[in-house]
Amino acid sequence: MLKLESVELQIANGNENVSILKDINLELEDNKFYALTGPNGGGKTSLAKVIMGIYKNNKGKIIFDGRDITNLSITERAKAGISYAFQNPPRFKGMKIKDILRISSDNNSLRARLRAVGLCPQDYLDRECDTSLSGGEMKRVELATVLSRPSKIVIYDEPEAGVDLWSFENLLQLIRDHHNKSNVISIVITHHERVLSLADEIILLADGKIVDRGPSDKLLPLLRTDSRCCWEDNCGGNDNEIKCY
């Protein structure tokens, strides 16, 4: 179980602090598949980074399986079983795909791990994780580094970004399989309706606050209505258009 208690995050911007996460209270249960959604800039990635320890929350506590991990470093949290697949995974000059796979896990079946994310090991094991890889290829490598780790919580930050729609279904299946096999808490940050519909629960985050949460079948229809423009009088939009924030 992962519990966030009154978590706040402020980030310095020039002379003032900008509030990114405001009084987040959240309990996530083992074996559940969560979709975290909401408008751009609403705090989704920041929340993921606070859980991973990349950002340090200014207030509040993070409790993981009964242990207060608020002051643990990224490395300690990784070792405790928290994994995070980056939205924009960094590239490394000179580091080969097989090198980063080896760092992520002692599991030696490098080839199987690459095949699972749809990359042919023959072509990719010795490729460098540099700018020669496309965004979609990089996302697959990222997924491969995360899926092979022994995790209790896995956060996927927009796994669909940059991946062609055709293969996304496969990658999503991979995330689902990993979830079912490993008894983990899965959190997928997404705007994708297909992912939202598969989640046990949807959490809606906007303006740094949890605005709503609930089972997918209840929340998804609400999101569909809520995401339509309702300001026809003001700006000429109509309910066929997606709401802008």
Next chain:
Amino acid sequence: MKLNAIEQELLETIADLHKIPTGAVNIRKNGEGILRHSSANIEVRPKSDKPGIDVIVAPNTKNEAVHIPVMITMSGVKDVVYNTIVIGEGADVTVVAGCGIHNSGMEKSQHDGIHEIIVKKGARMRYIEKHYGSGQGSGERVLNPQTLLTMEENSIVEMELVQIKGVDSTIRDTKAKLAKGASLVVTERLLTHGNQKAVSDMTIELIGADSNAQVISRSVAKDNSKQVFRPIIIARERSKGHVECDSILIDHGKISSTPAITAEHPDAQLTHEAAIGRIAEEQLLKLMTLGLTEEEAEDVILRGFLQ
């Protein structure tokens, strides 16, 4: 010939030699040749007028290697050596040069290797030169290599110039002239630490039509060390060239990098790029999310970068 532990370490580091090689070889120690033999196709002979050797590779010699490492294990030695290497037409060989200095004394030890390399028509050479310094002494370890490469028509050369660690001061001067259809790739890897200084000057002239050259330099400056890179490609004919200098700063390292390109022919295609900066924070964060500490992550990133 028996090697002691220090000599063995130097040879392993600079030339990947775990035992005395059986093929063509010349090992120079503290200013003297201590082992030399030729093979059927590669002749290694001392120069008669000055210190150094001639390495003559017979035409069409394939898949052979020649090792010509230099070791300095005494403090206060200044060794200047002139080597001439001629790769015969159509040959395909590897030349492993390199120098290791073990200085445990107070005086400066210096090796200036002056190499003249001629790669004949259609020949192919891989040239590996690693530099390394060890020893706890306060005496400086200085290496100033000069390489003058002449490439004949359609020859191919790959040069790997590596300075691993422990060299206090180096001034590298590399010059290459490429004839028609010749192709050159130079990769340079440099790591400096402490108060070390490194300067690398490189001038590559594309003289023949359809020749091409690529210079890829990657370096890391740690502590208070300083590095200067000045690679220049000059295209005198229809040809292609690319220079790339990529450097990482750690602590208070300082790097100056000025790749330059000069075109003297309307059909020349030349590009250059240079980047200097700290390790990207995202890279460290990513590796830390995989369970590495910050120090381990930095080490992994630098090792990959300098690979």
